[in-house]
Amino acid sequence: MMLRADVLVVGAGPAGLAAALAASEAGGSVIVIDDNPISGGQIWRSGLSQQHDVRARRLHEKLSLAANVRILQGARIIGMLDAHLLQIETSDSTSSIYFDRLILATGARERLLPFPGWTLPGVTGAGGLQALVKGGYPIAGKRVVVAGSGPLLLATAASLRSRGAKIVLIAEQTSMRRVMRFASALRHWPGKLIQAMQLRVQSLPSRYLPSSFVLEARGKDCLQQVSLRTSKGLKLVDCDFLACGYGLLPNLELARMLGCQTVGEAVSVDRFQRSSITHIFCAGEITGIAGVDSALIQGRIAGLAATERLTDAEVLFNERDRWHSFASLLAQAFSLRPELARLCREDTIVCRCEDVCYGELMQYDNWRGAKLQTRCGMGACQGRICGTATQHLFGWTTESSRPPLSPARIESLIATKAASSLAD
Amino acid sequence: MPEMLRVIVNGKPVLVQAGTTVIAALGEGAWVTRRSVRGTERGPLCGMGICQECRVCIDGVMHRLACQTACHEGMHIETVKATP
Numbered sequence: 001m002m003l004r005a006d007v008l009v010v011g012a013g014p015a016g017l018a019a020a021l022a023a024s025e026a027g028g029s030v031i032v033i034d035d036n037p038i039s040g041g042q043i044w045r046s047g048l049s050q051q052h053d054v055r056a057r058r059l060h061e062k063l064s065l066a067a068n069v070r071i072l073q074g075a076r077i078i079g080m081l082d083a084h085l086l087q088i089e090t091s092d093s094t095s096s097i098y099f100d101r102l103i104l105a106t107g108a109r110e111r112l113l114p115f116p117g118w119t120l121p122g123v124t125g126a127g128g129l130q131a132l133v134k135g136g137y138p139i140a141g142k143r144v145v146v147a148g149s150g151p152l153l154l155a156t157a158a159s160l161r162s163r164g165a166k167i168v169l170i171a172e173q174t175s176m177r178r179v180m181r182f183a184s185a186l187r188h189w190p191g192k193l194i195q196a197m198q199l200r201v202q203s204l205p206s207r208y209l210p211s212s213f214v215l216e217a218r219g220k221d222c223l224q225q226v227s228l229r230t231s232k233g234l235k236l237v238d239c240d241f242l243a244c245g246y247g248l249l250p251n252l253e254l255a256r257m258l259g260c261q262t263v264g265e266a267v268s269v270d271r272f273q274r275s276s277i278t279h280i281f282c283a284g285e286i287t288g289i290a291g292v293d294s295a296l297i298q299g300r301i302a303g304l305a306a307t308e309r310l311t312d313a314e315v316l317f318n319e320r321d322r323w324h325s326f327a328s329l330l331a332q333a334f335s336l337r338p339e340l341a342r343l344c345r346e347d348t349i350v351c352r353c354e355d356v357c358y359g360e361l362m363q364y365d366n367w368r369g370a371k372l373q374t375r376c377g378m379g380a381c382q383g384r385i386c387g388t389a390t391q392h393l394f395g396w397t398t399e400s401s402r403p404p405l406s407p408a409r410i411e412s413l414i415a416t417k418a419a420s421s422l423a424d
Numbered sequence: 425m426p427e428m429l430r431v432i433v434n435g436k437p438v439l440v441q442a443g444t445t446v447i448a449a450l451g452e453g454a455w456v457t458r459r460s461v462r463g464t465e466r467g468p469l470c471g472m473g474i475c476q477e478c479r480v481c482i483d484g485v486m487h488r489l490a491c492q493t494a495c496h497e498g499m500h501i502e503t504v505k506a507t508p
Contacts, residue, residue: 037494091485112470124467135445136441137450222455222467353461384475
């Protein structure tokens with residue numbers, strides 16, 4: 001089956017939805033595809049109509065009235081058939097979408113770093129556990145250690161506590177001085193979410209331990225205990241879950257597969273959110289981690305620019321650019337301490353899909369060599385977790401990405417082959 | 425009262441709220457979904473469809489992601505615990 005859209009948007013988080021709405025106002029057909037069961041992305045996870053943020057509810061109302069917008073949930077991109085044709089897969093079908101303009105809003109994931117015991121069941125990401133609990137996992141009564149870095153730790157702790165979890169402690173690797181400097185700088189930005197963040201940082205719970213990080217997770221078949229380095233020395237705590245994440249990273253795989261230029265950890269875009277490929281626009285966290293406010297405005301600009309309404313887009317430039325400095329403030333305040341690259345032992349698994357240990361990887365001096373010899377990065381996640389880890393541990397870069405972009409069924413791969421030989 | 429669904433996890437019926445993901449259905453049992461290539465048990469990690477640790481068998485289809493699949497009435501879910 002082949003679908004057609006004037007504008008195809010990938011990702012139904014704040015940036016993608018804002019882009020879809022803006023693009024739909026030009027009257028052409030818009031398709032949004034997203035791999036989760038419902039729209040909202042990670043931040044508006046439990047459904048748009050359920051959010052406190054009025055912007056989510058407004059987007060929901062407007063998009064449900066827009067007859068020219070179609071949102072496909074539970075669909076992921078497998079590969080590119082040609083410059084204007086992408087192949088997608090759902091739980092039970094394969095199809096392709098032909099588009100004139102493409103807007104990428106693939107969002108961010110957590111930076112998950114290896115340490116001894118991080119493969120034990122019960123060890124999750126920080127935002128990861130929050131997402132799993134929002135998906136319905138009953139956390140009431142469970143003891144949780146929240147660790148890692150960034151404002152997300154506080155949001156995660158608050159959200160888990162509201163669902164009945166017992167937060168044992170929150171370990172933030174950065175120093176109290178940096179956290180407080182970050183909190184006092186927040187007054188320069190408008191927005192309810194920022195205010196909430198400021199309130200949270202200023203009224204830190206007593207169990208919030210700055211300059212602290214997880215050394216090891218212990219347990220027989222699942223997590224039972226965590227050891228941490230704190231400013232007061234070594235600390236051992238019993239718990240059922242360790243929710244540990246070191247900030248956010250853009251999901252760049254699709255942009256890279258399509259050939260969009262990236263700089264460091266972000267896609268390069270011009271003032272109209274246009275990537276190095278003229279018919280592809282990018283918005284939100286993939287242009288650099290800056291949060292929901294920035295994502296919404298970038299999405300709107302991308303949607304307007306993709307439908308040739310450049311003057312309308314220009315009006316929004318100032319508002320968007322205010323968030324640039326927020327992004328660098330965030331990155332500075334929560335930059336990672338060097339000890340975090342020295343936690344692994346020789347037998348610590350780094351590539352979780354292929355069970356490749358730190359000791360095996362130490363013998364190589366680049367990603368490609370390690371990958372060919374050890375299978376590191378060749379498993380189901382395609383290096384999304386261990387690529388980040390080896391970049392942090394060894395400074396390796398993993399910049400290419402190839403189809404299939406995520407695990408695909410044989411039928412989809414056969415369809416790709418058939419379509420590409422037709423194109424030849 | 426929220427609408428409830430009945431799903432089957434490793435042969436046993438489990439009640440979950442409508443609209444929740446397969447993760448919710450694993451709540452009563454252990455936090456374990458798959459076995460790694462070296463044979464150790466693993467559970468969900470990223471919660472957002474990236475890490476692939478939450479792969480389970482759903483309605484006979486292997487390698488579905490528990491964190492991104494919504495439960496439906498009568499769904500059959502098998503984790504690694506189904507085949508000791």
